[in-house]
Amino acid sequence: MAFIAATICGLIIFTICSLSNALSLNYYEKTCSNVDDIVTKVVKEAMSEDKTVPAALLRLHFHDCFIRGCDGSVLLESKGGNSAEKDGPPNLSLHAFYVIENAKKAVEAVCPGIVSCADILALAARDAVVLSGGPTWYVPKGRKDGRTSRAIETKELPSPTFNISQLEQSFSLRGLSLEDLVALTGAHTLGFSHCSSFQNRIHNFNSTHDVDPTMRPSFAARLKSICPINNKAKNAGTFMDPSSTTFDNTHYKLMLQGNTLFSSDQALLTIPNTRKLVYKFATSKKAFHTAFANSMIKLSTLNGGQEIRKDCSLVN
Template sequence: MGLMQVALLCSLTILSLSSLSNSLSSNYYHKSCPKVESIVAKVVRDATSRDKTVPAALLRMHFHDCFIRGCDGSVLLESRGGNKAERDGPPNRSLHAFYVIEGAKKAVEAVCPGIVSCADILAFAARDSVVLSGGPRWDVPKGRKDGRTSRATETALLPSPTFNVSQLQKSFSLRGLSVDDLVALTGAHTLGFSHCSSFQNRIHNFNSTHDVDPTLRPSFAASLKSICPVKNKAKNAGISMDPSSTTFDNTHYKLILQRKTLFSSDQALLTTPHTKTLVYKFATSKKAFHTAFAKSMIKLSSINGGQEVRKDCRFVN
């Protein structure tokens, strides 16, 4: 299947899913599994106490899940037979901490068998990850079902770190997300680590006239070059997204203004008046950022189109 065919398929799928968000509710498990959120939160908290990279991993996993076929847990499925699943697509090969979701599912199944979807568990875990990192808490809409389809080819539709604002806006709008959502959700880049491959385009052979992206602060570009030389083949080479990469704060927006952010897609937010205004707003007010992020996460995570509640998050029933 060609990229354009994949794009059309995903676009139609996503647009058809947007109307299903009304089936979600805040009290979906009120009677059937009232302790589900506290069970998941404990698993995430325990995992984070052992590995500080877990929150960034789970938040990214949830985002990558929702952006393909809606929040249906399809990113959790393992490749089987001749089918290569999403988690093995190029943008997802660096995803990790799947064991946390599997552990949470096992803990929930022990109390409420066959009731809670893997998609809901991942949505809870992403929210808990933000809270544990000092970010806002929000009421996660509940009642997602797990999908039965997961294709590595469809990961080509994930937003790229090389996208400009026009490309980002198109990608987000296909999911029913606004420019305001785009800028707010970009703030998730305050957590985690980036491999060199995601920003090599900015520090080596940028274009025919510049070796380095001129929007990068020269001293920062030099430090990136020392970490990621052009011939560097180290698989895990890279750098933290920002100096406070385990704290969910508004540092990322400040770095954009300082021309010290890693991705072209982040720096591109200064190229249009509206996105630039929002970057300034969030850079100067962590409260404004946290409020906007929570609102946009609810919107993003409310797209769902699954069909079942999986017994095992790695495989369809």
């Protein structure tokens, strides 16, 4: 394992050599050595039944890590007078919690009381990307599960309406760079968006324009037909890109064409540093995959938990 670590340190920008001592690649080597395989099997089974699972798992992990670090707090149920993160407005569309619960049960059957829900979620997010044609990476392990989950804290999540200054501030508060911002935005290549996340760009954009002028007119017209101004269809929306089940660099190409959904995506073209990275990733899937893997390792090392939960939805 030491050789593997040394090799990785020579290959990636943000290396595991600089990670917190609390996390390591061989954390479960003596206590649950096949945890990766167990989680992968569960994710594969779930994907065979539901093609939306990869996007859902990746989003779960991101939303978990951005609030209190990667501590599994997004998995907790509301209890008593406390409204948990999963019931916060930005998280109401999260799903595939059952995949993590199934993986936890499978792991517990072999290694009871050893592996945290936060680690299982980090592994499942990696598997979701790999099984969708994206890059792989070694997931450092040893996270603990948190005991606190508050819906009100979900307001700290970056919004699809954010401009570049708001995005930069949100990411920098978590030790993430502009390159991490652009690379992680590439996750939008997977999945589906509801109208509410991009409604601001296609209706009453500002006092001068009804539609965001940076949008390609034909694209905006299609979105307006899907999401009329008085739309009441709860699940109305559209896929993030035409290859929404494949982890590729299509999303960056769409950005350059004015064919992306979110203001936060378009914002990456508003300053030279991020615009240059969008061009780089649009022209090289390899460069995107490498950067994404590096940034996921960096994001997933944020942790502040205290226990190993027996049930991912409840504190011990």
